[in-house]
Amino acid sequence: MKPQSKFRPGKAGCESLLFIVRGYHPGTDPTTAEGDPAPMDTLRICATDILEVAQHLKKWEPNFSVRSIRMIGLIVLLSGSPYQE
Numbered sequence: 001m002k003p004q005s006k007f008r009p010g011k012a013g014c015e016s017l018l019f020i021v022r023g024y025h026p027g028t029d030p031t032t033a034e035g036d037p038a039p040m041d042t043l044r045i046c047a048t049d050i051l052e053v054a055q056h057l058k059k060w061e062p063n064f065s066v067r068s069i070r071m072i073g074l075i076v077l078l079s080g081s082p083y084q085e
Contacts, residue, residue, distance in 0.1 A: 014077040019045045019053050020070050026063040040067060046075065 021043040024030050032038050047053045057064060
């Protein structure tokens, strides 16, 4: 059985999407002492689609308070397959 990978076959080899998730970890105060918004925590997640990002967050960051999710790019593995034999 081959290990799971976030890379899938695509036009230029294997492809995956890179998402940026912004929000707050538990116990983080979203405001500063002056009442201004505090800087958000940022997570980078490589996935095939937004549903896979949601599954990752549910499994590995269940208490993370998500404020935004943005797809920022396409990662291409030009060698063809991450499973070279």
